[in-house]
Structure formats: structure tokens, C-alpha cells
Amino acid sequence: MQNEQIKREEDIEEDDTLDPGEDFETPVEVTGLRLRSNDAISPETVSEFRGNVRTRTVVLVGEQKAGKTTLLASLFGQFCNGPVGRFTFADSRTLLAFSERRHRALRKSQRKSPSAPRTSRGAPVHFFHLCVADNAGERFNILISDRSGEAFDAARRNTDLLSRLEELAMADFVCFLLDAGKLTNKERRAGYKRKFRETIKALNDNGVLPTTAKVEILVTKLDKLQRAGVDPEVLEEVRRYEADLRGEFAGKVASFEVYEVCALPRANFATGVVGLSEMIDRWCLPDAGVDPRPVPVEDAARHLDRLVGVWE
Numbered sequence: 363m364q365n366e367q368i369k370r371e372e373d374i375e376e377d378d379t380l381d382p383g384e385d386f387e388t389p390v391e392v393t394g395l396r397l398r399s400n401d402a403i404s405p406e407t408v409s410e411f412r413g414n415v416r417t418r419t420v421v422l423v424g425e426q427k428a429g430k431t432t433l434l435a436s437l438f439g440q441f442c443n444g445p446v447g448r449f450t451f452a453d454s455r456t457l458l459a460f461s462e463r464r465h466r467a468l469r470k471s472q473r474k475s476p477s478a479p480r481t482s483r484g485a486p487v488h489f490f491h492l493c494v495a496d497n498a499g500e501r502f503n504i505l506i507s508d509r510s511g512e513a514f515d516a517a518r519r520n521t522d523l524l525s526r527l528e529e530l531a532m533a534d535f536v537c538f539l540l541d542a543g544k545l546t547n548k549e550r551r552a553g554y555k556r557k558f559r560e561t562i563k564a565l566n567d568n569g570v571l572p573t574t575a576k577v578e579i580l581v582t583k584l585d586k587l588q589r590a591g592v593d594p595e596v597l598e599e600v601r602r603y604e605a606d607l608r609g610e611f612a613g614k615v616a617s618f619e620v621y622e623v624c625a626l627p628r629a630n631f632a633t634g635v636v637g638l639s640e641m642i643d644r645w646c647l648p649d650a651g652v653d654p655r656p657v658p659v660e661d662a663a664r665h666l667d668r669l670v671g672v673w674e
């Protein structure tokens with residue numbers, strides 16, 4: 363009897379939050395309990411999820427170890443600590459997945475420093491859900507995709523594989539993570555810069571970036587540029603490269619901007635966490651309004667078409 367009442371209360375509570383679909387729940391027959399798995403959202407269920415609620419979709423693109431998983435873990439971590447800019451945490455359908463990534467990003471592992479788990483090569487894309495609320499209580503739902511960097515690398519070299527990056531078709535924002543640490547290495551940076559540019563080019567030239575998607579270059583691991591002993595020439599090199607990218611792609615996509623971020627400033631704590639609240643601000647920015655009124659036709663032949671001009 364008491365159990366029934368608890369269950370009814372749970373159902374009521376669930377009704378006014380997002381419906382993630384049946385697939386998110388561990389089957390009752392397996393556990394005997396109705397518990398939500400809260401794991402990251404799989405590609406099969408994401409469109410149903412997007413159908414249920416107005417959502418912004420952010421696709422993180424970056425080679426392995428660029429810092430994709432750490433970025434989303436750190437973003438979640440910031441919301442655990444309190445408001446981030448003008449937003450507070452409201453809900454997440456992937457709490458457990460977020461918490462796990464955050465825990466691993468911070469945990470002291472056998473390595474000398476903490477790190478996020480490697481997103482495995484064969485693993486499909488997964489989505490993390492974050493719902494935030496602004497001061498007026500308005501809620502914004504964001505889905506952030508994470509997948510192995512090797513998949514992007516393979517698609518850059520073999521464009522037949524581009525169609526497998528199914529998350530891109532849903533993207534409102536495509537964020538390319540540029541690892542600032544790699545730009546400090548004089549021997550390797552030319553190759554890295556070329557590959558980074560080629561990835562954007564492959565995605566754009568082959569039409570897999572939606573025409574409305576905003577492209578963001580996120581220069582990650584800013585702390586590595588700001589630690590003691592970094593040659594000031596490196597900073598100039600980064601600025602030059604940013605300008606080159608802007609020159610090449612700004613006219614080709616809906617919007618192209620470069621932002622600096624630091625998700626886990628372990629190379630220089632003085633850098634602090636940088637750019638995450640601005641990032642959330644951009645991702646939640648309302649779309650520019652679209653005027654749905656018909657446009658008058660000049661010298662229209664039909665009376666019907668002239669009406670729009672008369673009403674103006």
C-alpha cells in the first residue's frame with residue numbers, strides 16, 4: 363500500500379519533467395525495480411527526445427584527447443557548484459553519465475594527473491542532456507554529443523565515412539576543439555594545424571554541416587599557453603592561426619567564431635576555468651526571429667499576388 367503510494371508520487375513527479383522514452387529505463391523484469399539508468403543518450407533515442415522538447419544540439423568535434431569529454435564534465439561540474447553566469451542547473455536526463463565523467467576527470471588515477479576516460483574508438487556517439495534555467499525561470503534544454511576523436515580522424519581521411527557522423531545533421535552548434543597544448547610544440551604543430559583545418563574543410567565541403575549551424579572554434583587547454591616559460595611567439599602563432607581559419611571559413615558557414623576555453627586548468631591553476639559561462643550563454647541565445655509574413659511580389663500579374671502589397 364505504502365509502496366503503491368510512493369510509486370504514484372514518483373509517477374507524478376516524472377510527468378512534469380522530460381519524457382526520455384522507455385529505452386532510458388532499466389527493464390523492470392531485469393531488476394524488479396523501476397529505476398532510470400540515466401546513462402548517456404544513445405543515437406537511436408535522441409530524435410524521440412528532441413521531438414518531445416525544444417532542444418539545442420551541440421556537436422563537439424575534436425581529435426582524440428582534444429578535451430571533449432573533459433569539457434562537458436567540467437561544464438556539468440560548474441553547474442554543481444552553483445550558477446554559471448545567468449543560468450542555474452535545472453535538470454539532466456543523463457545525471458549519472460555526467461557525474462561519472464566529472465568524477466573521472468577529477469579523480470587521481472594511476473597517472474600523475476587526473477583525466478577523463480578514453481572515449482573508445484568503436485563506441486557510437488552519445489548525448490548528454492543539460493537543462494538550465496535563467497533568472498526569469500525560463501528553461502533551456504541542451505544536448506551535447508560526445509564521440510571518439512578517432513571517428514572524426516577517419517572521416518577526414520575517408521569522406522565515405524562522413525555520413526556515419528549522424529549527430530552533425532541535428533547540430534545547432536558545431537564546436538571544433540583546437541588543442542592549444544599541441545600548438546606549443548614547434549615540431550608537431552604544423553601537422554596538427556593542417557589536420558585540424560582539413561577536418562573542418564572535409565565536413566563543410568561535403569555538406570555534412572547543416573547550413574544553419576553555427577560553427578565555433580573552441581581553443582581548449584588555455585592553461586597550457588599561460589604557464590610559465592611559454593614562448594610569447596607561441597601566442598602570436600595561435601592568433602595567426604585563428605585569423606587564418608577565420609579568413610578561410612567565415613564566409614562559408616552561417617556563423618564562424620573563435621573562443622578560448624579552459625575546462626581543467628591543471629597545467630596552470632592561475633588560469634582558472636575560462637569561457638564556460640559565455641559558452642552556455644551562446645548556446646541558449648534565442649534564435650533571431652523569423653518574419654513569417656509573405657513578401658510582396660513586384661509587378662505581380664495576378665490580382666491575388668498584388669494583395670500582399672496592398673496590405674503592407
Ligand SMILES: Nc1nc2c(ncn2[C@@H]2O[C@H](COP(=O)(O)OP(=O)(O)O)[C@@H](O)[C@H]2O)c(=O)[nH]1
Nearest residue numbers: 426427428429430431432477478583625626629
Ligand atoms: N591542462 C589541461 N588539460 C586538459 C584540459 N582539458 C582536458 N585536458 C586533458 O586532456 C586529456 C584528454 O582529455 P579528454 O577530455 O579525454 O579528451 P577527448 O578525447 O577529446 O574526450 C586529459 O588528460 C585531460 O585531463 C584543460 O583545459 N587543461
Ligand SMILES: [Mg+2]
Nearest residue numbers: 430431480481
Ligand atoms: Mg572523450
